[in-house]
Amino acid sequence: MTLRRLLVLMWALVALHGLAQEPTPTAEPTPQPRPAPFLVLPLGAGGLELYFNGLTQGTMGLLRLASPNVTEAQAIFDGRAYPFFRPAGEDALYALVVARIDMPARAYPLQVLAALDDGTLQTQQTMIDVQAAGFLRLVFNVPSDRAYLINPEVERNEFARLGALTSRLNPLRQWDAGGFQLPMQSEMVSNFGQYRVLNNTVQTRHTGWDQRAATGTPVYAMARGVVNFAGMLDIRGNYVMLDHGWGIFSGYAHLSQMAVAPGQTVERGQLIGLSGNTGRSSGPHLHWEISVGGEWIDGFSLINGWLP
Ligand SMILES: [Zn+2]
Incomplete structure (x- = not known):
């Protein structure tokens, strides 16, 4: 075998290996680990976690309520109510809040209302900076x-x-x-x-x-x-x-x-x-x-x- 043929063979093996590593749309997905929240505020037995540091116009932010004693919760932002959802088999609840594409850039209150399993209601509030996106x-x-x-x-x-x-x-x-x-x-x-x-x-x-x-x-x-x-x-x-x-x-x-x-x-x-x-x-x-x-x-x- 000439050196040239050996190199071609090695290249082919590397290329085939590369193809086998290529992700396919139907591949079994790997869950991404949850990142650290930007902010945690007391609410319920656990806390209210914010996974964003301000919101750019036309984006969404994730809220997580890591409190097993919360039965139901709602976020109020920009005059709208966003319900929290509980994924099957999880103790935590999640909500997605949105900064509208045409929302003037300034700070807005975010309020979260939580119903606890003892029948009481708790609220938490913080300010969210909405940042200009610089749309063309x-x-x-x-x-x-x-x-x-x-x-x-x-x-x-x-x-x-x-x-x-x-x-x-x-x-x-x-x-x-x-x-x-x-x-x-x-x-x-x-x-x-x-x-x-x-x-x-x-x-x-x-x-x-x-x-x-x-x-x-x-x-x-x-x-x-x-x-x-x-x-x-x-x-x-x-x-x-x-x-x-x-x-x-x-x-x-x-x-x-x-x-x-x-x-x-x-x-x-x-x-x-x-x-x-x-x-x-x-x-x-x-x-x-x-x-x-x-x-x-x-x-x-x-x-x-x-x-x-
Ligand atoms: Zn288009």
């Missing part, structure tokens, strides 16, 4: 054959329909220990949160991220969930939405084909459709978006953050 402002021109979609009423109707879909609070956590992942591996071509001015008529916000994708590129479920919508919308075109429980939803827009039906449970990494250019879109791409508690948030705060 972009001007777009939509092609004339789709100009009928540049209509504030179409915009309102679609947001109302999505609002109804995302207002549901399923107390059953659907995602598995693998949490959330990107729906495909490709370049991000448009950021979450941008102000968009369309044909000088409609002013809107970019509710998700856009990824480069030729029509027909496979789109995978970001986490385990139940399909709560699969159909045609004016702006989002062929659209699939998954309900992941606890008020978390993921949406996949402008699809050329849909591979799932409402009511179906899909696994993390399962094919849910093929990307396309349907609806109000100026070229083939994948738009994906995350809603928590009825508010659009930056999906990366879900993918990168720790979840129970």
Whole structure:
């Protein structure tokens, strides 16, 4: 055997080994250890733990109540009530609070009410800094054959329909220990949160991220969930939405084909459709978006953050 052939053989062995190490969407997930909280406040027998240090506009924060004597709890933030959920077999309760995308940057009170098993009620309060995200402002021109979609009423109707879909609070956590992942591996071509001015008529916000994708590129479920919508919308075109429980939803827009039906449970990494250019879109791409508690948030705060 020549040295050259030996080197090729060694390279092939290393390459095959590398492939075998590659994670697959269906691989058994490894639970990530819970990080240390940023703040612990007394509440109940244990404490109220905050896993965030302020919130950037359009992100969510995780609260944990590590008190076995708390039967029920609620967080009040930005004038809204967020229920705590208890995962099966755990003593702790969790809540996800959201800093709206258009929430003015300043400090806001966060209040937590806890009902204890002795029938008493306890409260705790702290201030949360909401920080400016520095969203960009972009001007777009939509092609004339789709100009009928540049209509504030179409915009309102679609947001109302999505609002109804995302207002549901399923107390059953659907995602598995693998949490959330990107729906495909490709370049991000448009950021979450941008102000968009369309044909000088409609002013809107970019509710998700856009990824480069030729029509027909496979789109995978970001986490385990139940399909709560699969159909045609004016702006989002062929659209699939998954309900992941606890008020978390993921949406996949402008699809050329849909591979799932409402009511179906899909696994993390399962094919849910093929990307396309349907609806109000100026070229083939994948738009994906995350809603928590009825508010659009930056999906990366879900993918990168720790979840129970
Ligand atoms: Zn988009």
